[in-house]
Amino acid sequence: MDNREILVDIKNLRTFFYTEDGVVPAVDGIDLTIHRGEVVGLVGESGCGKSVTALSIMRLIANPPGKIVGGEIFFHGEDLLKKSDDQMRLIRGDKISMIFQEPMTSLNPVYTIGDQISEAITLHQKIDSAEAKKRTIDMLHLVGIPEPERRFSQYPHEMSGGMRQRVMIAMALSCNPELLISDEATTALDVTIQAQILDLMRGLQKKLGMAVLIITHNLAVVAEMAETINIAYAGKIVESATAKEIFKSPRHDQRAIASHRGHGPVPLSHAQRLPF
């Protein structure tokens, strides 16, 4: 029996897009559970609904064209879908924060990274700007940015891709969230930097005890990080098991998932080697 406290419980989530070409059932009945402090993976081919699931949890689906048409997203037992916009604003970036797939879309090019992180901190905590600056520099240090005092006053374009990603992580962690959603946080980076950032996230997760929903194409990434792995296909979870079960058990091994290259269903053991 699983006695751990449930932090997030998504039940039969359905998020559709109403486009000129018709209705796109991007998320079509997703169930997903995350316990307090647990690292949970969400993997699947491109377009299967991973980002839309994450944005639904954050209640950041643009309407129109999108709409959450059904289901429940319980957070600490309360349905986020029943919260007002104001209530959601307080939860976002405080109890739940997200690292987006595209770092440049979530960093503002006209503000220094220091100002952006400080602002994220002061938005939710009543502290003065000197204290916010100090905490920001601590955060930059924590995510492994060298010379954080100097970097504080740099703009996003003055940083490398890996560094911008670290800034994103610093910003997401600055409020000490209970849940961090990481949507392909490392995919755009080269393999060495990717490994460094994943190590960093794993270290911080352990240190801070937060739950992480890690979204990626790469089964190898979640196999290393996640306790539970959910595999999505066409807006549904088709498999949910521990990393060990997914990789060891013949039943799970034979379970087929499709590759986006259109080769049709492939056994998971082969899919491991596919970058999706």
Ligand SMILES: Nc1ncnc2c1ncn2[C@@H]1O[C@H](COP(=O)(O)OP(=O)(O)OP(=O)(O)O)[C@@H](O)[C@H]1O
């Ligand atoms: N704003 C939108 N308007 C119309 N359709 C959308 C919109 N956003 C997403 N979709 C559709 O919803 C489906 C799921 O998209 P989603 O971004 O969740 O995929 P994903 O699993 O994150 O893929 P990737 O691995 O490429 O990031 C796709 O078919 C996509 O085309």
Ligand SMILES: [Mg+2]
């Ligand atoms: Mg995505």
